[in-house]
Amino acid sequence: MTATMDRQVAVGSVTDLTPGEGRTYVVDGHQIAVFLLSDGTVRAMDAVCPHKAGPLADGQIDGAVVTCPLHQYAFRFDSGACTTETVAPVRVYPAHVADGAVIVQV
Structure with missing residues (x-):
């Protein structure tokens, strides 16, 4: 992963995702x-x-955050910050849909 996040990658079809x-x-x-x-x-x-390396993709979405299914720590979609100050943030990536593909900027 580059620190500049200048490459756009199609990771899959938006139809592979379920809302929420x-x-x-x-x-x-x-x-x-x-x-x-x-x-x-x-x-x-x-x-x-x-x-503790919980799978965030399996977490519950609640407005602007996703909650880790293991210990209920919530991370903001806009900044990656955890709502619990003692837990480190996660990196967020710009993402959008183009021609049905999910594009993530890395």
């Missing part, structure tokens, strides 16, 4: 969770919770 749920894709050996929100937008972030 996440799915994990592997880009350059790195797991990225992609979420299709109820308004049709997509969000992307690291797929692994920094607390």
Whole structure:
């Protein structure tokens, strides 16, 4: 993964996603969770919770956050910050849909 996040990668079809749920894709050996929100937008972030490596794609979406299914830590889609200050943030990635494909900027 480059620090500049200047490459756009098609990770899959938007039809593979279910509104209100996440799915994990592997880009350059790195797991990225992609979420299709109820308004049709997509969000992307690291797929692994920094607390105990929980699968964030399996977490519950609640407005602007996804909650890790293991220990209930919530991470903001806009910044990757955890709502619990003692837990490290996750990296977020710009994402959008183009011609039916989910594009993540890495």
